[in-house]
Amino acid sequence: MPATLPTGPQRAGAPAVDPCLSRVREHVLALPESGIVEVMNYGLARGGVIPMWAGEGDLPTPAFIRHAAARALEAGETFYTWQRGLPELRAALARYIARLYGVAEDPERFFVTGSGMQAIQVAFTMALGPGEELLLPSPTWPNAAAAALKIGAVPVPVPFDYGPSGFTFDHDRLERAVTARTRAIFVNTPANPTGFVASHDDLRAILALARRHGLWIIADEIYGRFFYGEGGRAPSFRDVMAEDDHILFVQTFSKNWAMTGWRIGWLEAPPALGQVIENLIQYSTSGVAAFMQRGAIAALEEGEPFVAEQVARARAGRDLVCAALAATGRVDLVPPAGAFYLFFGVTGETDVRRLALRLVDEAQVGLAPGTAFGPGGDGFLRLCFARGEAQLSEVARRLSGWLAGERREAP
Amino acid sequence: MPATLPTGPQRAGAPAVDPCLSRVREHVLALPESGIVEVMNYGLARGGVIPMWAGEGDLPTPAFIRHAAARALEAGETFYTWQRGLPELRAALARYIARLYGVAEDPERFFVTGSGMQAIQVAFTMALGPGEELLLPSPTWPNAAAAALKIGAVPVPVPFDYGPSGFTFDHDRLERAVTARTRAIFVNTPANPTGFVASHDDLRAILALARRHGLWIIADEIYGRFFYGEGGRAPSFRDVMAEDDHILFVQTFSKNWAMTGWRIGWLEAPPALGQVIENLIQYSTSGVAAFMQRGAIAALEEGEPFVAEQVARARAGRDLVCAALAATGRVDLVPPAGAFYLFFGVTGETDVRRLALRLVDEAQVGLAPGTAFGPGGDGFLRLCFARGEAQLSEVARRLSGWLAGERREAP
The missing domain is CATH 3.40.640.10 (Type I PLP-dependent aspartate aminotransferase-like (Major domain))
Structure with missing residues (x-):
């Protein structure tokens, strides 16, 4: 929002700006909102969506x-x-x-x-x-x-x-x-x-x-x-x-x-x-x-035991998701060598911002659009695979179904 | 420390500066160290000092x-x-x-x-x-x-x-x-x-x-x-x-x-x-x-009950400390209308930075020098009275004794 607000003095005919905003330093007003948040807000307002947009796993902090x-x-x-x-x-x-x-x-x-x-x-x-x-x-x-x-x-x-x-x-x-x-x-x-x-x-x-x-x-x-x-x-x-x-x-x-x-x-x-x-x-x-x-x-x-378990879990998640999506023949992916994200393209889909919103509605899966990550990210979607097998299997099922053309409606 | 470091390129004969520091932005290098810390470090290294320098009370967070x-x-x-x-x-x-x-x-x-x-x-x-x-x-x-x-x-x-x-x-x-x-x-x-x-x-x-x-x-x-x-x-x-x-x-x-x-x-x-x-x-x-x-x-x-108790405790602390110090006839003080600090002067003492260090050694009381608080603070010492009665009584006893000329040695 702030990036599109006029930051200088208002001219006649310019849209009204809250006077508070006109007194905020320009470089601060111009700070970008996270590009992931748009999809998150869209998805959270719907429900039934499996959220894979954020950079966090699904386990709470260990008890010790x-x-x-x-x-x-x-x-x-x-x-x-x-x-x-x-x-x-x-x-x-x-x-x-x-x-x-x-x-x-x-x-x-x-x-x-x-x-x-x-x-x-x-x-x-x-x-x-x-x-x-x-x-x-x-x-x-x-x-x-x-x-x-x-x-x-x-x-x-x-x-x-x-x-x-x-x-x-x-x-x-x-x-x-x-x-x-x-x-x-x-x-x-x-x-x-x-x-x-x-x-x-x-x-x-x-x-x-x-x-x-x-x-x-x-x-x-x-x-x-x-x-x-x-x-x-x-x-x-x-x-x-x-x-x-x-x-x-x-x-x-x-x-x-x-x-x-x-x-x-x-x-x-x-x-x-x-x-x-x-x-x-x-x-x-x-x-x-x-x-x-x-x-x-x-x-x-x-x-250390917890870290080892987390890494093994992410590795299994990566293998599961990569295998399932690659099998559709409709994605562009290279299995990542590290971190816990799959950054992949969908054949024939170029507007990933819109695609991420569509996947919320049509596949009930929440992914982050590559455009949120700056130049070079266009054409990609980010999926966080630091998740349990059951959830990742369901995500793979939904995405594979959607990619196969079987568009789903919200339950 | 950083305020006194040369921040520009080194000239011949200038003292050696760690190359890391020479690559830190000037306005950041010039940030002041807290003026309270000098007395704290001096006092903590000694022991037996009652610390009244910081802006915090002596009660832990309530259990609820x-x-x-x-x-x-x-x-x-x-x-x-x-x-x-x-x-x-x-x-x-x-x-x-x-x-x-x-x-x-x-x-x-x-x-x-x-x-x-x-x-x-x-x-x-x-x-x-x-x-x-x-x-x-x-x-x-x-x-x-x-x-x-x-x-x-x-x-x-x-x-x-x-x-x-x-x-x-x-x-x-x-x-x-x-x-x-x-x-x-x-x-x-x-x-x-x-x-x-x-x-x-x-x-x-x-x-x-x-x-x-x-x-x-x-x-x-x-x-x-x-x-x-x-x-x-x-x-x-x-x-x-x-x-x-x-x-x-x-x-x-x-x-x-x-x-x-x-x-x-x-x-x-x-x-x-x-x-x-x-x-x-x-x-x-x-x-x-x-x-x-x-x-x-x-x-x-x-x-609310805890806040009421804290405020009543601070009011009692203020009254105790103000009465004891005023009775010495050797301080310049006006009982504060709010907050939980007494900001007072000592008759005949002008160098409060040195005075604060002396009080650590000679009265075993740790106070913050007014110079740490910018222009207008010279000539004053800050004492935090958000403390229990026993400790404040002992502080008042030590300071009054010192003010009466009975200089104490470290125990």
Whole structure:
């Protein structure tokens, strides 16, 4: 809505604007509404629709994590706490990353944030001033571009290539997109919505680009555990970086531990930035509830069986959905190498925004239109397969039926 | 620390700067560290010090609020939720404000935020662009100025008058501080740290100023219940405003319900701003945990006895501390009309930053130096009296002893 509102002084004959809106800064008024929300609102108003539009699984947070938070609440951990996070949680994060990536980690590199979104916002605020540019391989999760717009920076989408093996980086295109105002590149791997996973060669090439041009890398490896290739986890910048590379890792508890609703994440950054990050947290939300952090510690320390179960479940979901849709012969899909989304096209359908709305009515399935993910997303639909087998089978049945021409009416 | 770091390119002979810091945007590097933290760190490293520096009471969140959140956790309310807040909480907020202020309220005016600090950040982001000015009656809580600096805006402190009746607004000085770039005025009443409470005449004058110059009013009335005059609550902009005035109310659950550590607050704003505020929340933290919001609903619906007890306790604390210190004949104090801080001077002591450090060592009492609160704060110390009688009596005993010249050594 706000993007279409006049933001300057009204001229005669212009539509009436609430005077409040005319006093809101232009770059804020111009922030886009999420393109997923249109379909969600349309679908929620109908009922009977299976919602596969959001980036979350169907399992609640496991009990051992909920109980750890509840115990801390019961113990009265309700006072102000460290702006950088509980020392115990920062230490647990260092141990977790060290275990997962086989590198030594210093707890002083870890900063607890009120969501992965806030970690991104803090990273962008350090790296990007008004008018400065952020390279964003595209299509991508729309909140990254919006977070840059929010601080007056300029997101520069750089489309992936798309071919028979799916989405791939075009490193020359990335290089050509660098200008004198470029300050950072946002690298999400495994990627939402495409399922793309950067290889070590890709990461080395990005690192070389960043070094050549003095750019920050904002590394979003939140789906690093959801990887369907060899090695148990996706390739990471940690595997190829040097200690003095300028990389800010944004992270979240949302996906691995089914904690989407908690709003807790972390930023990993060089300790030299500690006071700056502390200030940015202090002046935006002033920390994260200590009792939530106790839940996060439990997730890191006792959560491996749950993560393994989640990843296995997503892998099975991916196989089920890909096999069922491929069998229709009416879709364009490459099984994703990582994350938990299938990003696919439907033969003969080009207007995916309208298609997503039609699928709500005609197949009772809610998918996110690729157009919500920026340039390169047109022609695709996103389906979240971090779901149980029964629901995914029903979704596959409905979509296959619809694709076979058997259009269904709402029950 | 960051304020003193060179932010431009290094010249020969300049001290070495971590290369990471040289790539952080200047206005972010220049964000001030809280001036309270220096004394806190000094005091915490010693032990035996009674900490009166922070703006929080000594009671944990009451059990009925903690239990409401724990029940929601147990019930698995751990998924993404409404960006504007649970509809039940928004409705409860409307009822609460209607009850307290005797005005009709629309739930669509209420937006749940991840702290009062975030409510301020959202309000400032709408109202202030880079280089635009915010009037701040001063001394004041330092985070307001820092939140403006964080988005590249310019806080303009406008000192209060100080006389025999304590701090008062100088409305002419406020008027003279308005420039072509002024966009908003931040009005905190009852005020931290001064205890100043704006009269209805003050509020009318500010409102007239804002109307004359087309300014937003950011109204911080979070201490509105902590009022020691007649009427049960402090005068509010709600008592004098018209429906079309441009006022954004920033609020928090922290003080009334002893929920400082939860990080949950709200913004009250014209519903026309709804989508803009939703976007700003979406792209900064993406909402507040639903289980925390269940605690907040309990606070609003069942919390009146606790609030009454808290306010009575603060009033008793104020009377105790004011009487004990006044009896020494060595302090300059006016009993505060609201909030829960005593802001007082010590005869013959001018360097309050040093004085606060000395009091840690010599009286084992931790106070915040007035210099932490901006222009007009020099010469004062802040003492939080939202504490139990035993602790306040001991603090009064230590300070009175010290003031009487009986300097104490650490035990």
